[in-house]
Amino acid sequence: MELNEKFLNNPFLLSDNEQSNISFLGSSKVLNDTIFHYSNDTQFYNLHLDDIEIILVGYILDIRDDSKNEDDILKKLAFAYKSSLDLFLNDYEYMNGRFVLILSSPNDTLLFSDATSMLPIFNYKNKYFSSHEIILKEYVKIALGIELNQYGFNMKNFLDYTNTKEIFSFNPNLMYSFRNNSFKRIFPRGNQKNLPLEYVIxxxxxxxxxxxxxxxxxxxxxYLSLTGGFDSKVSLALVRPIIDKVFTFTYMYKFDENTNYEELGNFKKIYYKDNVIVNNLVENFRLNNHKYYFFSDYKAPAKYLQTLGKHVSSHHSYGLSYIINKEFDRSSSIHLKSTLYELAKLSFKDVNDDESILNDIKHWAPRELHGQKEILMNMFKEYKKRNYTDEIFNFGHNIQTMLYWEFRMGNWHSNITQETDFTIDTYILINNRYMIKQFISLNKKDKKEKSLLITIVKNNWPALNYFIANSFDTLEDRI
Structure with a gap:
């Protein structure tokens, strides 16, 4: 298959072959235990410190100090690693961004992702790694002479599965050792705590x-997507100090004064309610940079949809991908997403048997597998082996919450970002292990009541809480 590099942001391949066998991955760096192949468009930072070399693909920041640049951050990580892996991992918890980090030393070459693999990594046989499923599939075909089979349906990024058999996604809470050809779990590293709201804040x-x-x-x-839900309101409250730089947008169906809400289907009712709530926010908070994008105004060409479908590993909203490609300016801009806040709301029961766990996550599986209990159980058991999931129990963490983090966000959501990342990059405010660790440690009562998120809005733009999320009501209606 001929690959279109335009649809492959920050492409790279890690293999033991001196040739990438992918036409646009024409440059390479030889590390101690692997070779890093990249293109002219791959954005990466390279640091050498004594006998340590670090390659950072993407962007990174240390949430403790916004003045640090890549050189400062990578030097600190390198010095920490020279002391011990534990010290390195302590610092690594505070790293936000969308990145892949390769650390090479005489002892080993290690591969890490950001906290949710927002810059995805795919692997084949625990030996070959790439930025894109399609690149890895093509490499295996050309370099190894193996034609990998596809599943007969879209896997929906369930667990660590991709649409290609034998290619798996990289779990953000694991690291990979090229010297040992094996993974190791790097989170959790401590016992789960039950933290009060005030402490987390x-x-x-x-x-x-x-x-x-x-x-x-x-x-x-x-760019900030604004909806009638609560999560985008949290992000809006936090960016209040820089609101003049914020360009809110809402993708929408067209409604008029004759639209009868009660006659709409459930799907369009959500959009109708979003329309009413967003209008209230825009008008009352003077969001002068807001823009609506109506799906009916943007008919994506068949070739665009077909090419996108061949190059990315998700099928979430190709229509939105086309809108962003047409309307957004990548120059000195970024898309601030309001995902991951769900981790401050999830409140699963604490269970430790596979059947109960699978029952809580099976709705994320492909529709074709919903009635296939035995197949799903086998898939889950294989996933657990590959990802050392049983180690999570040893630290007392809720397994379903960790699965939501590691595969729902670390595979499903991270791959969605590929639908737009060739136009604009993505940022998430809590995409670091330190903050996620605090959020998932909230007590169940505060999670169910969204106490942390409500408090964040209250502390940063309290008037936003006047409009009730996902409701036509305001606070006055609730008195």
């Missing part, structure tokens, strides 16, 4: 502010 609030400063110093335009 105290330990995370300052790090939200440093990230807003970092965004302000690095970008001229910050």
């Amino acid at each position: 105290e330990k995370t609030e300052a790090y939200l502010k440093t990230q807003i400063n970092w965004l302000n110093n690095h970008y001229d335009k910050i």
Whole structure:
């Protein structure tokens, strides 16, 4: 298959072959235990410190200090690693961004992702790794002479599965050793805690502010999707100090004064309610940079949809991908997404048997497998082996919450970003292990009541709480 590099952002391949066998991956760097193949468009930073070399693909920031640049951050990580892996991992918890990090030393060459693999990594046989499933599939075909089979349906990025048999996604809470050809779990490293709301706010609030400063110093335009839900309201509250740089947008169906809400289907009811709530937010908070994008105004060409479908590993919203490709300016801009806040709301029962766990996550599986209990159980058991999932139990963490983090966000959501990343990059305010660790440690009562997120809005733009999320009501209606 001929690959279109335009649809492959930051492409790379890690293999033991001196040739990438992929036409546009024409440059390479030889590391101690693997070879890094990249293209002219791959954005990466290369650091040498004594006998340590670090390659960073993508962008990174330290949430503790927004003034640090890549050189500062990677030097600190390298010095920490020279002391011990534990010290390195302590610092690594504070790293946000969308990146892949390769650390090579005389002892080993290690591969890490950001906290949710937002810059995805795919692997074949625990030996070959790439930025894109399609690149890895083509490499295996050309270099190894093996034609990998596809599943007969879209796997929906369930667990660590891709649409290609034998190619798996990289779990963000694992690291990979090229010397040992094996994975190792790097989170959790401590026992689960049950933390009060006040403690979590105290330990995370300052790090939200440093990230807003970092965004302000690095970008001229910050695109923020605004909906009638609560999560986008949290992001909106946090960017209040730099609101003039924020360009909110809402993708929408067209409604008029004759539209009868009660006659709409459930799907369009969601959009109708979004329309009403977003209008209230735009008008009352003077969001002068807001824009609506109506699906009916953007008919994506068949060739665009076909090419995108062949190059990415998800099938979420190709229509939105086309809108963003047509309307967004990548120059000095970034897309601020409001995902991951769900981790401050999830409140699963604590169970330790596979059947109960699978029952809580099976709705994320492909529709074709919903009635296939035995197949799903076998898939889950194989996943657990590959990802050392049983180690999570040893630290007392809720397994379903960790699965949501590691595969729902670390495989499903991370691959969605590929649908738009060739137009604009993505940022998420809590995409670091330190903050996620605090959020998932909230007690169940505060999770169910969304206490942390409500407090974040209250502390940053309290009037936003006047409009009730996903409702036509306001606070006055609830009195």
